[in-house]
Amino acid sequence: MTDTNGPNATAHAAAVSRRATQLFEEHRSSVYKRADRLFARLMVAQWLFGIALAFAYSPYAWAGKQASLHVHVYAALFLGGAISSLPIVLTLRRPGSPTTRYVNAIAQVLWSALLIHLTGGRIETHFHVFGSLAFLAFYRDWRVLLVATMVVACDHLLRGIMWPESVYGIANPEWWRFLEHAWWVLFEDTILIFGMADSIREMRAIAVRQAEVEALSERLAHSEQEKSRSLDVALSDLQRSHLVVLKTEKLAALGQLAATVGHELRNPFAAVRNAASYVSRKLTGSAAPLDPKVQEFLSIIERELAVSGKIIADLLEFAREREPQLKPCPLLPLVDEAVGLVNAGRVRIDNQVPRDMPVPSLDRDQFRQVLINLIQNAVEAIPSSATNGQVIIRGELSGASGVRVSVTDNGPGIPHEASTRIFEPMFTTKTKGTGLGLAIVANMVRAHRGSIDVKSAPGNGATFIIDLPAAIPTELA
Numbered sequence: 001m002t003d004t005n006g007p008n009a010t011a012h013a014a015a016v017s018r019r020a021t022q023l024f025e026e027h028r029s030s031v032y033k034r035a036d037r038l039f040a041r042l043m044v045a046q047w048l049f050g051i052a053l054a055f056a057y058s059p060y061a062w063a064g065k066q067a068s069l070h071v072h073v074y075a076a077l078f079l080g081g082a083i084s085s086l087p088i089v090l091t092l093r094r095p096g097s098p099t100t101r102y103v104n105a106i107a108q109v110l111w112s113a114l115l116i117h118l119t120g121g122r123i124e125t126h127f128h129v130f131g132s133l134a135f136l137a138f139y140r141d142w143r144v145l146l147v148a149t150m151v152v153a154c155d156h157l158l159r160g161i162m163w164p165e166s167v168y169g170i171a172n173p174e175w176w177r178f179l180e181h182a183w184w185v186l187f188e189d190t191i192l193i194f195g196m197a198d199s200i201r202e203m204r205a206i207a208v209r210q211a212e213v214e215a216l217s218e219r220l221a222h223s224e225q226e227k228s229r230s231l232d233v234a235l236s237d238l239q240r241s242h243l244v245v246l247k248t249e250k251l252a253a254l255g256q257l258a259a260t261v262g263h264e265l266r267n268p269f270a271a272v273r274n275a276a277s278y279v280s281r282k283l284t285g286s287a288a289p290l291d292p293k294v295q296e297f298l299s300i301i302e303r304e305l306a307v308s309g310k311i312i313a314d315l316l317e318f319a320r321e322r323e324p325q326l327k328p329c330p331l332l333p334l335v336d337e338a339v340g341l342v343n344a345g346r347v348r349i350d351n352q353v354p355r356d357m358p359v360p361s362l363d364r365d366q367f368r369q370v371l372i373n374l375i376q377n378a379v380e381a382i383p384s385s386a387t388n389g390q391v392i393i394r395g396e397l398s399g400a401s402g403v404r405v406s407v408t409d410n411g412p413g414i415p416h417e418a419s420t421r422i423f424e425p426m427f428t429t430k431t432k433g434t435g436l437g438l439a440i441v442a443n444m445v446r447a448h449r450g451s452i453d454v455k456s457a458p459g460n461g462a463t464f465i466i467d468l469p470a471a472i473p474t475e476l477a
Contacts, residue, residue, distance in 0.1 A: 324363030338371035
């Protein structure tokens with residue numbers, strides 16, 4: 001749900017207000033430009049009308065009944081052209097600018113003054129002033145009306161003093177005639193300003209509604225995107241869960257198969273090993289010297305029986321699902337014990353577990369097997385030709401109360417494609433091996449509610465990291 005009182009609502013309201021202001025300004029700019037184009041066309045029409053009026057009517061209005069090429073024709077032609085030219089140029093070059101609006105307003109009321117003059121001040125022509133004000137209201141800008149009104153007032157005042165016939169059609173008008181005209185102009189201005197204010201309010205309301213609709217559409221689009229992303233994440237999680245289920249089922253089937261095979265092979269293997277031992281004792285105990293080939297084959301039998309015994313033991317260990325018996329178990333002596341059971345050869349093994357490490361809860365036998373497997377693998381990962389082979393076991397705190405144990409070697413490292421599958425059963429990078437050692441390690445670590453990971457880069461060795469939860473304080477050990 002949307003927070004209607006929090007900072008999100010304030011930011012949303014501010015964004016809507018900014019967008020509404022932008023939409024209002026765009027709409028008002030388009031109004032200005034449309035009105036500019038209207039007045040450009042109106043200027044041309046008035047110019048042509050003024051010339052026609054000067055030819056057809058002005059001589060009768062000023063000089064009686066005889067028509068001639070009167071001076072007013074030149075006034076309509078040249079003065080009218082001067083009045084119309086600047087607004088047309090500004091409309092073409094600077095549409096929508098304030099200067100264009102004000103020039104159009106001045107030119108329009110000047111045309112009113114010129115038409116009143118051409119008709120000899122006839123009262124009917126004065127209505128052109130009111131029509132001009134109505135057209136100027138298309139701008140929806142009260143300042144335009146103010147400029148036009150001031151020009152009309154100045155025109156009537158000055159011409160009423162200097163040339164009253166061109167305004168009122170008589171030589172001696174009443175002194176209050178100017179106030180009468182001014183009153184009616186102000187009256188129309190008042191009506192038009194109220195109408196423009198209503199129009200502006202409507203424009204702002206429309207802009208606000210449009211901004212709110214746009215904001216709502218944007219939120220809906222964002223919500224749809226969020227739903228789409230959430231659905232993608234859910235599908236990815238479902239796929240991962242499906243893969244985990246398949247892997248778990250595969251491991252369960254493999255565990256059952258390993259248990260079955262291990263049990264079925266254990267008795268025949270024991271019989272073969274006993275028979276081989278008996279034959280070996282008989283042959284080596286006889287007085288006759290043994291054929292070298294026979295001695296070689298006996299060694300091969302003994303070696304391969306040991307390998308087969310290791311495979312069967314790994315199968316049974318992998319299939320066995322014994323719940324660990326967790327008890328406080330100090331890490332430092334446990335690592336020393338595991339190191340003592342590893343055939344290190346020329347590789348140096350350093351136990352760097354601190355003496356003051358918190359004591360975790362472990363199944364001593366199982367975790368010792370975990371350490372033996374990891375240390376033995378690290379030793380075997382270092383080439384026999386290396387003169388500075390080293391394996392380091394470290395311990396440190398992990399998180400609030402957890403413990404982290406790491407086994408690091410300086411061997412050739414593990415390729416990336418292998419590191420992603422290294423804990424899978426039956427996967428191995430060795431020429432000899434069952435591929436069950438690290439799978440057994442991973443199962444035991446998970447049984448301890450921990451996790452195991454490997455970090456390696458080709459040429460920079462490998463580090464196996466075990467994270468165990470809930471360390472027990474030393475004083476409780």
